[in-house]
Amino acid sequence: MSKASEQPAANIVARARGPRGFGGPVVKAKDRKGTIKRIWTYMSKQRVAIISSMVLVILSTLLGLLVPYLIGKIVDDYIIPKDISGTIRLLFLLAAIYILSSILTWLHNFLMVRVSLQTIRMLRQDLFDKFQTLSLRFFDKRAHGDLMSRVTNDIESLNNALSQSVVQIISTILMVSGVTIAMFLLNWMLAIVSLIVLPLIIFTTKKIIKYSISNFIKRQRDLGELNGFIEEAISGNEVISLFSQEEKTFRKFDVVNERLRQSATAADTVSGFMGPINNFINNLGLTLIIAIGALLTLHELATVGIIAAFVTYSRQFFRPINQLSSLLNTFQSAIAGAERVFEIMDETPDVQTKKNAIAIDSFQGDVQFSNVNFSYEADKPILKSISFHAKPGEKVALVGPTGSGKTTIINLLLRFYDIDSGEIMIDGRRIKDYELDQLRERIGIVLQDTYLFSGTIMENIRYGRLEATDEEVVSAAKMASAHGFIKHLPEQYKTHIMSGGSSLSQGQRQLIAIARAILADSDILILDEATSSVDTKTEIEIQRGLNQLLQGRTSFVIAHRLKTIESADRILVIRHGELIESGTHEELLEKKGFYYELYESQFAI
Numbered sequence: 001m002s003k004a005s006e007q008p009a010a011n012i013v014a015r016a017r018g019p020r021g022f023g024g025p026v027v028k029a030k031d032r033k034g035t036i037k038r039i040w041t042y043m044s045k046q047r048v049a050i051i052s053s054m055v056l057v058i059l060s061t062l063l064g065l066l067v068p069y070l071i072g073k074i075v076d077d078y079i080i081p082k083d084i085s086g087t088i089r090l091l092f093l094l095a096a097i098y099i100l101s102s103i104l105t106w107l108h109n110f111l112m113v114r115v116s117l118q119t120i121r122m123l124r125q126d127l128f129d130k131f132q133t134l135s136l137r138f139f140d141k142r143a144h145g146d147l148m149s150r151v152t153n154d155i156e157s158l159n160n161a162l163s164q165s166v167v168q169i170i171s172t173i174l175m176v177s178g179v180t181i182a183m184f185l186l187n188w189m190l191a192i193v194s195l196i197v198l199p200l201i202i203f204t205t206k207k208i209i210k211y212s213i214s215n216f217i218k219r220q221r222d223l224g225e226l227n228g229f230i231e232e233a234i235s236g237n238e239v240i241s242l243f244s245q246e247e248k249t250f251r252k253f254d255v256v257n258e259r260l261r262q263s264a265t266a267a268d269t270v271s272g273f274m275g276p277i278n279n280f281i282n283n284l285g286l287t288l289i290i291a292i293g294a295l296l297t298l299h300e301l302a303t304v305g306i307i308a309a310f311v312t313y314s315r316q317f318f319r320p321i322n323q324l325s326s327l328l329n330t331f332q333s334a335i336a337g338a339e340r341v342f343e344i345m346d347e348t349p350d351v352q353t354k355k356n357a358i359a360i361d362s363f364q365g366d367v368q369f370s371n372v373n374f375s376y377e378a379d380k381p382i383l384k385s386i387s388f389h390a391k392p393g394e395k396v397a398l399v400g401p402t403g404s405g406k407t408t409i410i411n412l413l414l415r416f417y418d419i420d421s422g423e424i425m426i427d428g429r430r431i432k433d434y435e436l437d438q439l440r441e442r443i444g445i446v447l448q449d450t451y452l453f454s455g456t457i458m459e460n461i462r463y464g465r466l467e468a469t470d471e472e473v474v475s476a477a478k479m480a481s482a483h484g485f486i487k488h489l490p491e492q493y494k495t496h497i498m499s500g501g502s503s504l505s506q507g508q509r510q511l512i513a514i515a516r517a518i519l520a521d522s523d524i525l526i527l528d529e530a531t532s533s534v535d536t537k538t539e540i541e542i543q544r545g546l547n548q549l550l551q552g553r554t555s556f557v558i559a560h561r562l563k564t565i566e567s568a569d570r571i572l573v574i575r576h577g578e579l580i581e582s583g584t585h586e587e588l589l590e591k592k593g594f595y596y597e598l599y600e601s602q603f604a605i
């Protein structure tokens with residue numbers, strides 16, 4: 001069923017169903033600074049841990065700065081004069097500094113990993129919460145695998161960057177600043193020589209980052225597209241096999257997979273230049289230090305110990321810069337992923353509870369549609385001037401060809417979408433005036449395509465009312481005629497089922513869904529082909545239970561088997577999005593209109 005005709009009923013309860021398409025809009029880096037600021041708003045909630053980690057970084061850096069100085073001291077004051085005992089004493093001091101520095105490094109890394117994981121936990125929770133507020137229209141336009149990739153791959157990419165980059169950036173700034181000061185204090189001429197290659201490192205790093213960021217963004221997009229394809233292929237595996245489309249699926253996967261390989265190769269190749277180029281520049285700088293240092297030593301402007309100290313300082317100076325350059329690749333990938341996450345979080349739900357909305361304890365069940373017009377896409381109307389009135393306790397049936405708009409009417413009543421024009425009212429008030437969550441809680445629904453969650457059968461039925469007792473769950477199952485097959489399962493109500501209920505037949509899943517709706521005890525009940533997957537005998541039993549449930553409740557029944565809705569108080573005949581006939585079963589037969597033709601086509605001998 002295409003969107004141009006009518007939205008699938010399965011969308012009502014299964015937002016995470018297989019994707020309708022792949023990819024989605026290309027993500028571009030729009031506001032990198034703004035993204036970093038938003039990440040910081042999450043991290044800043046853990047100021048104590050961050051400050052503690054920074055203090056440990058400072059102490060570790062200061063200890064690291066002592067090492068080259070002590071090495072130079074050992075060379076000039078103890079090794080050259082051949083003072084063995086003094087050399088041993090300072091070597092023990094160096095060992096103690098190395099051990100203490102290692103402990104401090106482990107501690108600040110441990111704290112930052114905790115900060116990172118807590119930040120990611122909050123961000124992932126907010127993203128998941130955001131998904132729950134978005135309407136079906138949002139999910140209709142996006143591949144679900146791509147959305148899942150944002151929750152997993154993109155956030156994990158950010159996690160890797162936070163746990164490494166933040167500490168490394170601070171450590172690099174402190175180390176580079178400290179080393180620069182120490183070098184100038186030791187020998188200003190060698191310090192200038194050491195810093196000559198720094199502009200070259202900065203220039204090459206900026207150039208490589210400039211060319212790599214677009215490739216990282218494309219890689220994240222292609223990864224989301226691949227996830228979407230994989231999810232659809234797994235969800236539709238049975239259909240693929242049924243129509244022998246394995247070869248076509250293989251070819252399509254190969255195309256998507258190759259696209260990811262190319263974008264990932266481009267990203268990694270460009271960014272991969274950074275390490276070798278910077279290593280070459282570092283070695284060039286080290287060669288200059290040794291060469292110039294040797295000349296200065298000959299002119300008694302430096303000592304062998306100072307040269308040794310500068311060699312160590314130069315490694316301390318360039319090593320964190322090189323590491324930072326490499327981490328910038330991780331950071332760029334993380335920013336690209338974070339932008340994709342924040343793109344979702346910036347979405348404004350098109351269906352929201354308005355301010356000062358009315359709280360609901362219960363509905364009487366008076367439902368009225370007045371000149372309702374609706375379209376999923378602009379200029380493609382699905383419903384045209386739909387008007388009807390269902391009085392409290394009435395059973396209203398919706399019939400018509402596939403794609404006529406029956407399920408769309410139900411979607412609008414539940415406010416999964418907002419109408420283009422007209423009014424939908426319950427108990428004399430617009431449905432927009434009610435609290436959205438409470439509106440949906442007071443309307444129960446049973447779908448043709450039932451979705452069950454991973455868990456026990458007891459838990460799936462109790463999903464209709466979480467506070468229900470075991471006895472109430474069993475009672476609802478009996479009323480829905482589900483108890484008969486449940487009691488023969490290995491663990492009965494404690495039997496564990498996989499997500500989607502694949503271990504049960506379609507009819508059994510439908511019985512559980514009916515039991516769930518019975519347990520919810522809603523004021524208004526919707527049955528969308530609720531018994532389409534059960535045999536005639538079971539359907540008769542279910543109808544007995546449903547008749548008890550429908551007593552005193554307004555109900556809407558969508559059915560293609562017209563025999564099941566003959567007892568309806570009113571039958572609405574929908575065709576091409578228009579209400580063309582309305583009346584009881586007998587009245588519509590007497591008119592000998594479209595309903596009569598449908599009925600005759602089903603029961604003609």
